[in-house]
Amino acid sequence: MKVTPFDAPLGAEITGINLADDFTAETVDELNAYWAEYLVLCIRDQNLAPLDFLKASRIFGDPFEQLYGQFNHPEYPDIGLLTHQDGDTVGNGKRKIRGTSWHTDASYFERPPAGTMLLALEIPKGGGDTDFMSTRAAYEALPDRTKQQISQLEAIHVYESSRSPRKLIKRSQDQVEKFGEQTKHPIVRTHPANGCKSIFLNPIRVESVVGLTHDESNKILDDLHDHLFQPDFHYRHKWNVGDFLIWDNRSILHQANDDYDWHNQRRRLYRIMVKGERPF
Template structure:
């Protein structure tokens, strides 16, 4: 039986009473999908997965999206990737913190993933929270004049924007050839299931805004990000072992925090679900 408890208002719902290693009922699946659309972050507690079991559980919520950088794929289950604080950039030797900085996943794809799912395998004693931002509420609270200004604006998303403060792991030449150099998405997108509008920003991927001078575009994006990331729009997830967390990339930003002892391993499985072209 699915038991649900709100975590922080409209963002974040905790689910207990379900073991996703066993086939849930049709009613339980429908309930979890409804809660996901309504609350955008679905936290299913106390799960115990092998990679293949996680993959089967995630399929309850949609089709698997092929992730771009294959260097993080699990050899025996390549549709699942890992997030680890034990990787380093080859050139500099600097530690790589996956998910650092506010972003939405794979927005440089023509049809970005609707959802990302993480499963906590190993966690540090403290820290390493993931913060989520409700871009629907942030849009709703914009002045009407700003909402009108954003109507019809399109941004170009690339693998890594030259304006990004966060450095990503490089893609292999083979992978570079498979993904577009740039894709165009609206700055305000409509959720295909709820019908609500949300800001669609990504400081790591947005290169430019169509028809706008660079400095004007950067100023607009900086202002929208500062507005959106106010604490009142956030849910901060404190991880527990066995947490399966799924969030909606269509209406949220998220970031991982590197504020923990890096002699302790932080290791999670990641799967993404196919989405639609933003409109």
């Protein structure tokens, strides 16, 4: 196994392993330690059937239920499908590429998914990159007085924040009842593997800061977002077919880009999320 950190504030490339193989407990621990350290791992050249992908995902945890049945793999519902066809799901020609603004996955759950992994099956010739942001690096760059100011704060996470920059997929009543509406989480989150802290906010789902007035809450959220959105903390991933990529939802924000020719170019990825702890 060869591990090469990206020339970026996060992430590492791994080559020389085949995730369809069986791994020793030592190798599983090693991969998890790299994940906790680099937050995004891209394991190259993985030609995995769905069952191999499911097996490989268990290196990092147990599957977290996919939220939208309509995008699930027909035979393996723990696998979600991200495709160019998301662009026109109702046949009216309107683009609906999912995930095109900064977010972390499913943070309105009491126990949000610890990580999300994608397997690249088909990639367009140009565009369709995925952006990542290290909220750990962003936390570490905060002035001490801001770290102090936010150290005990909690945020309310809802399905769709009134502050969200984009409209989210409407959920069915069943989905609302099954997955719930809102919860609260600490704004400074600790990684269980190494104790590192990060800013745990979600621009599409955080509604407010607990115990503050509307204006005070918006001011803190706006200031923290301005801090997060600095390019110093960002990495843009250009996909290759066979990339198996996992990110840490505790300490990473991500966004898709819909800048590819989705009428003529194919883009297909499998997605699996893994269960996580209650944020602390």
